[in-house]
Amino acid sequence: MSSAATPVPLGTVGVWAGTWALTADRAAEIERLGYGAIWVGGSPEAGLELVETLLAATSTISVATGIVNIWSSDARVVADSYHRLEAAYPGRFLLGVGAGHREATSEYVKPYQALVDYLDVLDEHKVPSDRRVLAALGPRVLRLAADRAAGAHPYLVTPEYTRSARETVGAAPLLATEHKATLGTDPEQTRAAARPAVRNPYLSLSNYLANLRRIGFSDADLSDGGSDALIDALVAQGSAEQVAARLTEHLTEGADHVAVHVVPSADDPLPQLTELAPALGLTARG
Template sequence: MEIGRVGVWTWGFDHLPWAQVADAAREVDELGYGTLWFGEGTGRDAPTQSALLLGATRRIVVAPGVVSIPRHEPTTLARAERTLAEAFPGRFVLGLGVGAKVIADEVGRAWTSPAATMAGFLDAMDAARTTAPAPATPAPRVLAALGPRMLELAAKRTWGAHPFLMPVEHTAYARERVGPDTLLVAHQNVVLDPDRGRARETARTALAGFIANVHVAPSRWRMMRQLRGFDESDLADGGSDRLVDALTAFGDVDAVTAQVQEQFAAGADHVCISIVTPEPHPVVGLAALRELAPAML
């Protein structure tokens, strides 16, 4: 499957009516980005939205980044995966993640070892009985992987790893652990604004949710501390400059492109960019994507 070098990752769809989502997806497709990644929260469920996006577009690969497995049954998810792979050959990637304890608690599932939970879920998907027509090629899977055990599982059991909202040092760390042949998809927040001070404040606002909930998913913060030497002082006052700078590429087109190239230099095969703006909720960021496309693609 060809997912391209640069894709788009967005939370923006959850706030839009479907007609606007379809129009935005078609434009991202026409701009030439390789893959359209979207988060699964409490809006549209990932298999349904994947089907809608695939039907609305012509060429682009669609990938939930990622399906939160506590919210899904492995058998029904396996059937959806097979259906989408058969109906849209070479255009669907299934991203899977264990989520967080708070999500498991919401749906009444036990929270145990993340790597063991994911391995068991993969086993159950592989064992699922389905009589639907088989796709010519099964949909590849990627795992939301940060630490060594999940990265190892991604390399052994799936096409690759998809770390989310991590500094470039984690890309190098992940590449060392998954080896040279495993797909590594890095996520990168982007603020397209030549005013550095204003861009940093936009980025800081966008990270407010992460900072407020940093201990909900402690493995992410633990890894950031290990790789960059962050401490609790970096979470104060909306986030230190060094924390914001580590998690965001900002500046004009040349500056942003250079920072995305750092992800490739660190070992990423594909970088999915999330456009951050001063808007009070996540947006797709079509204006920025239009401006970046000639330099990125």
């Protein structure tokens, strides 16, 4: 599956990693393994210097932000950064923006209107709508993503959510979901590795809790670090083949692209990404 919503080529499978886990050398290896895009998480700064580093270290892979926080990154600075990157690396950068979390900033007032205002500034500074995506979970922001951007980049979701989100945004917009993964043969060990990546901070953030309830999880699932059922739903676990099968469920349910987020996030993601790539049908270069 592919999307014509944006001219930035993402492929069907990419990699999501925090700013702390991404280096020039790791980006080059992710590209060599055959992944189609790198999503830079952890609220990269408005100057997008890390994005520039990753683009400079690679030749064809696309780089997206997942996401630039509208409260901490001035839209005019972000627009200037977009144009700088587009001039140097045409067609390879996709700008992801979002309102972040109520608990993370004292300025979190009327986030929907703030997001609309931010998009207005990007429009004024000639950032094309098909070169940006919105962090979106609930139906209102999903519809905004369909109307004012190439589409949506939902985080911490399940394939069942993806099916519902596709119904909300319609057939044309980009739907690029994140999904966590950890390889291992012992379910107890993989859950132990996966649970902190869900619990901290997401089970204390109101927007994620609300969305997980919309998906169908109960308060019991969301308490005490998350039930086994919650962890298993949000973090693909098992062999490379089992993890790949879970990730590709997003594509079956309507996503154009799924971004693999290897956990624990503090670890080097390359060993697991290397093992996963053939199971995901990716072809390594060289």
